Amino acid sequence: MCVMKIPFRKYHGCGNDFIIVQEEEIYPELLQDLIVQSCDRHTGxxxxxxxVVRKEPLEMLYYNQxxxxxxxxxxxxxxxxxxxIDEGIIHKKEFVVKTLAxxxxxxxxxxQTFQVNMSKPEFEDLSLTGTSKRIWNDLYIIEDRHYRLHTFFQSTIHTVVFVDELNEEWMRKDGKIICEDPMFxxxxxxxxxxxxxxxxxxMQTYERGCGMTLACGTGACASVVCAYQLGKCKxxxxxxxxxxHLKIHIDTHGDVYMTGNAQCIAKGEYVYETN
Incomplete structure (x- = not known):
């Protein structure tokens, strides 16, 4: 058995929490197991x-739990x-971060407050959403609950559903069913x-690879974009x-801007054991 001590910080944005490490502190071949172990809320x-923070060039490698x-x-x-900023990697007031999106x-x-240009939504490229057709205002029935699905790419795949109230039990159950439907x-x-x-x-989001979360930034952007498209909001x-809370703004060119905070809540070494 091998025991490693991996420096980390833990942050949250509106309750959505993340473990963050620098790329040089981890072994790529052990990464998936490390993620699963460290993200466990009972044993990690x-x-x-x-x-994962990649420095040259600056890139965010993001993984679900x-x-x-x-x-x-x-x-x-x-x-x-x-x-x-906390680790002294960045000293500028404006910078670019590479992502898969x-x-x-x-x-x-x-x-602790940042504005991010989240780019324009993509409605037509089905390769980004993994669907065979465009899904917009499509009826979806679970038991006696009728939903209208609106699916598109806003930095990742999102389906927006408008409801009269946020019911935790239904969101958790129905979110999983919609998320894992074979059409996606x-x-x-x-x-x-x-x-x-x-x-x-x-709003609240059932996230693929994670389940119900307290917040989803890309989901907030997608929700406002969809509501704006349908004339439900400004x-x-x-x-x-x-x-x-998050502030979402859509400019005259269709670019989506997200403003919100981020807070460090823990710093230390994670004791990772591997065979």
Missing amino acids: IGADGFI DGSRAPMCGNGIRCFSQFC GDKIIRVLDD SLQTNVNFVQCIDPTHIQ DTVEVLLPKG
């Missing part, structure tokens, strides 16, 4: 996701940015959205989450 540190790779994470990229421009607004060959994040008024929505919206 516990987290929704795991982030089950070890699967995801293109991007909105709350995660803010936490990534705060980590880079393209380069993201980060602006440091003040202490890559699975999908499922955002349950309640529109409060034209400038406020509430171009600037406050997204209310169980443990915080």
